[in-house]
Amino acid sequence: MYSQPPSVPAKAHGFSLLELVVVVAVLAILVAIAIPSFGDFIRSARQAAALTYVDAILKSSTIFRINEGRWPQEWAEMQQYSGQAGTGPLSQLESCSKYNSACNGNERVIVSGQYLINFWTQGDEIRVSAWRFSNDGPTAENRSVWGCAKDGSVLKMVSWKKDGSFWQGPAWQGGMKDDDGNALATC
Secondary structure (H helix, E strand, O other), X not given: OOOOXXXXXXXXXXXXXXXXXXHHHHHHHHHXXXXXXXXXXXXXXXXXXXXXXXXXXXHHHHHHHHHHOOOOOOHHHHHOOOOOOOOOHHHHOEOHHHHOOOOOOOOEEEOOOOEEEEEEEEOOEEEEEEEEOOOOXXXXXXXXXXXXXXXXXXXXXXXXXXXXXXXXXXXXXOOOEOOOOOEOOOO
């Protein structure tokens, strides 16, 4: 025998306009909170990658210095002691021309076009700086990384935590400041 389904109340057929507006408003609030946090996460990840490059440069340069009696003067010399060929961070240095940019001297591109990196040597010291690729666009808020190594001392690295914190150069004459404006000591 055939029976009719139970009757369904009118409200169960869909959402009211007010309910949809409330759901959309809640989602908009969540997105407004999540997007800035996500941007901070991305900048932190980029900076962590830049830290890896600076660390690799300082370590491979120190090994080169121990073995060769001098600091490396070009990327090929530095890559010579950077681990297995073609697998370490220094094997992933990119050309500036790939990003339609002109680099000076020892500048190279890292982190898929997010940073420029350079190294300088003077006497018994090497210094490395990784800074945002451009002051405009998506890399403008990237935080810089800087490091140095000196004969007979440990490696020193500095990373800034505020968005847009920027340092470019060897800092031979000092002038570097932390996020709070305090002078930073170098090697």
